[in-house]
Amino acid sequence: MSGAGWSRRRFAGLLAGAASAAALPAAAGCGGSPDASSAAPSPGRTAPGASAGSAGRQRDAAGPRPLYIGTYTSAEGGGRGIGLAEYDPGTGRITGRGVLTGVDDPSYLAVHPDGRTLYAVSEREAGAVTAVRLADREILGSRSTGGAAPCHLSVHPGGRWLFSAAYGSGSVAVHPVEASGALGERTDLVTHSAPPPGPGQDGPHAHQIVTAPDKGHVLAVDLGTDTVYSYRLDEASGTLTEVARAGTRPGAGPRHLTFHPAGRHAYLANEVDDTVAVCSYDPGSGRLTVGEAQSTGTGSGTSYPAQILVTPDGSHAFLANRGHNSLTRYAVEAEGARLRLLDTVPVGGDFPRQIAFSPDGGLLFAANQKSGTVSVFHVSRDGGLRPAGEPFASPVAVCALPL
Numbered sequence: 001m002s003g004a005g006w007s008r009r010r011f012a013g014l015l016a017g018a019a020s021a022a023a024l025p026a027a028a029g030c031g032g033s034p035d036a037s038s039a040a041p042s043p044g045r046t047a048p049g050a051s052a053g054s055a056g057r058q059r060d061a062a063g064p065r066p067l068y069i070g071t072y073t074s075a076e077g078g079g080r081g082i083g084l085a086e087y088d089p090g091t092g093r094i095t096g097r098g099v100l101t102g103v104d105d106p107s108y109l110a111v112h113p114d115g116r117t118l119y120a121v122s123e124r125e126a127g128a129v130t131a132v133r134l135a136d137r138e139i140l141g142s143r144s145t146g147g148a149a150p151c152h153l154s155v156h157p158g159g160r161w162l163f164s165a166a167y168g169s170g171s172v173a174v175h176p177v178e179a180s181g182a183l184g185e186r187t188d189l190v191t192h193s194a195p196p197p198g199p200g201q202d203g204p205h206a207h208q209i210v211t212a213p214d215k216g217h218v219l220a221v222d223l224g225t226d227t228v229y230s231y232r233l234d235e236a237s238g239t240l241t242e243v244a245r246a247g248t249r250p251g252a253g254p255r256h257l258t259f260h261p262a263g264r265h266a267y268l269a270n271e272v273d274d275t276v277a278v279c280s281y282d283p284g285s286g287r288l289t290v291g292e293a294q295s296t297g298t299g300s301g302t303s304y305p306a307q308i309l310v311t312p313d314g315s316h317a318f319l320a321n322r323g324h325n326s327l328t329r330y331a332v333e334a335e336g337a338r339l340r341l342l343d344t345v346p347v348g349g350d351f352p353r354q355i356a357f358s359p360d361g362g363l364l365f366a367a368n369q370k371s372g373t374v375s376v377f378h379v380s381r382d383g384g385l386r387p388a389g390e391p392f393a394s395p396v397a398v399c400a401l402p403l
Contacts, residue, residue, distance in 0.1 A: 065089055065358070066134075068118060069367065069374065070109045070399030077372070079395040082106050082120060082132070087402060092363050092376040092388025102139050103130050108152050108354075109401040113159045117181030118401075121150040127166050129153055129175060131182050140182040146189040147171035152208045156215070161187075161238050163209040165220060170204020172220045172229075174238045187238030190220075190231070198226040199251040200272070207255045207271075213263035217243070217286035223253045223271060228279075230286040246288040248277065256307045260336035261314040267339065269305040269319060274298060276308060276319060276330075278339055297344045298324040307354050312361040316383035320352040320366060327355070327366065329383055345385045348375040353398045363388065365400040374400050 069083030081101035087094045106120035116135065122128040127145040132138070147166025154163050155177065162175045162183060171191040176184035192204035205224035211233075212219055218240060220229045226248045231240035248254050253272025259281070260266065266279045268290060275293035282288075296305055296319060303324035310317045310332065317339060319328040326344040333340055349368025356365050357379070364385065366375040373391035380386070 064095070066403045067094060067365070067374075068109050068401040068403070069394045069397055070106045070120065070354075070401070071394070071396045072105050072107055072123070072398065073103075074105055074124075075396050077395055082109065082118075083394050083397070084137075085392070085394075087358070087363070087365075087376070089358060089360065089362065092378060094374060094376065094392035096392070096394075100132065100137055103132075103142075106130070107398050108150075109399050110153050110155055110162075111401065111403060112155050112177065112181055113157060115403060117177075119153055119155065119162060119183075121145075121153050121164060123149050123151055123167075125149065125168070127164075127168070129162060129164050129173075129183060131177075133181055140180065143175055143183045143186060145171075145173045146186055147173060147191070147206075152206075154210050156211050156218075156233070156235075158215065158235065160235065161233070163211070163218060165206035165209040167205045167207055167223075170206050170222060170224055172206050172209050172240070174240060176238050188240050190240055190242070192220070192222050192225055192227070192229065195225055195227060195245075195247070197224050198253065198272075201225075201253075208257060210257060210259075212281065212283065212286065213259050213261075214283035214286075217283075219257060219286075219288065221254050221257050221268070223255055226250055226252055226254060228254060228257060228268070228288050228290070230288060232286060244285065244287040246279070246290050248290050249273075249293060252277075252293065255305065258308050258310055258317075260310055260332065261312065262336050265336035267308050267310065267317055269308040271304050271306070274303050274305060276305065276328075276339065278337065280337070294339060295341055296321055296324075297328045297341050298326065306352060309355055309357060309364070311379065311383070312357070313381075315381075318355065318364060318385070320347065320355045322351045322353065322369075325350055325352065325368075327352070327364075327377075327385060329385065331383065342383065345377075348387055348391050349373045354400065356400055356402060358402045363402065365402055367394075367397040367400040369396060369398050372396055 064086035067085040071079030084097040107123040118132040127150040130142040131140040148168030174188040208221040230244040252270040255271040306320040317330040329342040330339040350371035351369040353369040376388040377385040
C-alpha cells in the first residue's frame, strides 16, 4: 500500500479527536456485544440499493427503522464497531441502540437486496469484508479482499456477488454471496495498473465500485488514475472483464459516481479539483463518457466533494462537500443530461464524508467525520432540504446506512 495516499485519505479521521467524536449515549446500551434484551432494529423491507435512495417516496408508517453507522475504530476518539440506531421516518429523529463489535474500521456499509445481511469493509492494510446477519446480529465471517484499505463495497442487484474497492492498492475484488448471506472465497481481483497515476498521485486508488442499471456492467472509480473503469460481469463465475475506460481531466481525482434513474446518465464527484461532471452512459457497451467539469458552488476555499446522490424521481441531485461543510443542490434537467446548480446548504456538521437517502427518499442522512455526528434532512419534492432536529452524536461517523 502507498502510505502517503492512504494517510491523505484518513487524515481527517485521525484529527477528529476524542472531544469532537462523542460516544453514543450510555442510555442507548453503548458497550461491548449487543444486549439480547435490548430492542433490536428489525431489518424489515428494503429495496435493492436502498443506501442509494432507489426506492419510491411512499412513507413507511410502520414505526422506527434501522440505521447502521460506520466508523474508524483505530482513530483517536473513534467508534468500537458498527453503530446501531433507529430513526423515525416521519421526524428523522435518531435513537442510539448500542454497538456491534468485532469488525475493525468498518468505514463503509452495504445491505443485501433482501435486507437480511449487512456487509462492512475493514479498512486496514490487510483489507477484509465482513457479513453480519441482521436478525440476530451474528457475524457470519470475514474474507480477505486481497487489497489494502478497502473503502467501498456494494452488492449486485441479483444478490449473488459482493464487490469491494481497495483504496490503498487500487484494486477491486469480487466475492460470492452464499444463500445464508455469508461470503465465499474471492472469485476475482483486478488491480488498476494503467493509466499512470494522475498529477500529485502516487498510484491507483480505487474509491468506489457499483453496478450499472443494466446490471451486466460494473463500474470502478479510481481517484489515483483519474479513470472510471467499466467491467462486464460474468454472473456465472463472478469474474470481471474490462470493456472500457473513461478518463477525467488530469488531476480531477474522481471519487464517487451515481446513476440517474433512467440509466443513460451518471454524475461524477471529483474530490481533488472540487468539481462534478455529467457523464453519458451506453448500457449496451458499458461505456461511460465524462462531460465537462462543473462547479460545486463552494467558492474559492478548500473543499473536497465526497458523495453525490440523485433523488428517486431523478429531479434533483445533492453533493456532500467536506471542508465547505455543505450540501450542494442541483436541479437535474434534460432527462438527466444536465445539472443546474441551485445553491449550497450548511450540513450542520464538520466534514460530511458520506450521504444516503432513506429508502422512501424522504430523508437524507449525512455522516460528519470530524464532528462525530449524523445530520438528517427532510427532502421535499422540489429539492428543498430542511434539518430534522439536532445532529446525532456518533464517534468518527463516516458512513450512515438507513434501511
